[in-house]
Amino acid sequence: MPSFDEVLKEAGEFGRFQKRVFFLLCQTGITFSFLFASVVFLGQAPDDYWCRIPAAAELSKRCGWTLEEERNFSVLLLHLENRSSSGECERLDITWDAPVSCTTPLTCYGNCSTGNLQLTTCHNNWVYKNPHSSIVSEYDLVCGSAWMLDLSQAILNLGFLVGAFVLGYAADRYGRILIYLLSCLGVGICGIIVAFAPNFTVFLIFRFLQGMFGKGTWMTCYVIVTEIVGSDQRIVGIVIQIFFTLGIMILPGIAYLVPTWQGIQLAITLPNFLFLLYYWVVPESPRWLLTRKKGDKALKIMHNIAKHNGKYLSPHYSQITIINKEVSNPSFLDLVRTPQMRRNTFILMYAWFASALIYQGLVMRLGIVGGNLYLDFFISGAVELPAALLILVTIDRIGRRLPFAISNIVAGIACLVTAFLPEDVPWLKMTVATLGRLGITMAFEIVYLVNTELYPTTLRNFGVSLCSSLCDLGGIIAPFLLFRLAAAWLELPLIIFSILAVVCGLLVLLLPETKGISLPETVDDVEQLS
Secondary structure, three states: OOOHHHHHHHHOOOOHHHHHHHHHHHHHHHHHHHHHHOHHHHOOOOOOEEEOOOOHHHHHHHHOOOHHHHHHHHHHHHHHOOOOOOOOOEEEOOOOOOOOOOOOOOHHHOOOOHHHOOEEEOOOOEEEOOOOOOHHHHOOOOHHHOHHHHHHHHHHHHHHHHHHHHHHHHHHHHOHHHHHHHHHHHHHHHHHHHHOOOOHHHHHHHHHHHHHHHHHHHHHHHHHHHHOOOHHHOOHHHHHHHHHHHHHHHHHHHHHHOOOHHHHHHHHHOHHHHHHHHHHOOOOOHHHHHHOOOHHHHHHHHHHHHHHOOOOOOOOOOOOOOOOOOOOOOOHHHHHOOHHHHHHHHHHHHHHHHHHHHHHHHHHHHOOOOOOHHHHHHHHHHOOHHHHHHHHHHHHHHOOHHHHHHHHHHHHHHHHHHHHOOOOOHHHHHHHHHHHHHHHHHHHHHHHHHHHHOOOOOOHHHHHHHHHHHHHHHHHHHHHHHHHHHHHOOOHHHHHHHHHHHHHHHHHHHOOOOOOOOOOOOHHHHHOOO
16 A cells, blocks of 8 residues: 555645645734734823823813813823822822812812822723723723733733643644634634623633634644645745734734724634635645544545646555554653654754744844834834745755754854944844844744654644744743843843854754655654654
């Protein structure tokens, strides 16, 4: 009986059928990037807000004040008396619950001047110029509650982390396409609930669930694409990440056109329901079917692939070699039980962690040049395109391992050089820092491909999901590491990033080269990789 790779070669390794499936699943990269980076626009700081004095709303209505007039009585007098308070987190310690003058409402509270009035901390009395522009104004995430915005992003990353474990395991046990479709449905439903969450607690719960299902869509679509193409075409996984970058570039346009955070949330969520139509056009992974002793179904799919590719399978392809070893449900022990698998697993886990931490750290440190959030965010996404193009040019010519190592080492050296460049040459400092960003972006994208190619079919989805969960851990740690170290010395985070990147570059040299090699089907196949 022929092997799966022999049948795939006969049916077409990257024909019309695979190109169609590839293009359809690439759209998942766009929607996942929306979810990944949406907090930048959902959580924009409100343009203008102040703390309202108790009963001011009733007095304002009785006196016919505009919001600006009410603000003048509440806040402007603080500045006139040379107070340091801006009126955002503190207010005058008075209550307009007694009859007061509409023209001089503060005269009954001080004999001499408003300087005699005391200040108190504001609690749930904020007034916003645009109350529904972001979740900050919607749920009062200002002043002492500002840290809760960071919590919302941490909760999303926690959802990614849980999704990597739970849905990665489920995809290896119950099938790729089933978990993909259920994840798309979950992202859509949870995203709608997030948009209409009545309070911040409900928002966080369903933000977590949306992150969990979102990770399921991203990881599963990546594995499906990788498993239905030939070994020479697996760089399509890199192209999927170009669509992720396109999503980063599209997101500011959506946010610019939609004035409210609920509208943005719905605009980036609803497209996930369209992916449910893939049930009729994207098949189950035939490689996965073979591991589950479903050779007849796998062969039927291969005949369909050959038909769409204008090919014809030979009559003797009536069966495909099925792995004889009984397939058990995957576990972490399967990833570390044998020497080669153990080495691959620990190196890849570190590579995911370091890449995510450095990538997000450099993005936050570099900031965005200029004051236009929408334009600057677009430019920050465009910077990532050359990284993907460099990978496409080099990875099939010189292999995976060397570009993987060099990109990490270049990122590390660039971080180190940037830390010691003088501040009076900002253009040079920015250029070298951007080189570091390109290097770590390349490393981040290559680790997806290498991770997929170093695990057998029986463990691939679980292995990729488990290792990539360290990416989410790095994303949670990055802002805390960056800001705490920068408080001691602005350039100290770059030194840490440099060490992490160079160590990663050296470690990945210990991984086997996978260029032109068929995807391993069993753990024994992985152990034979040199």
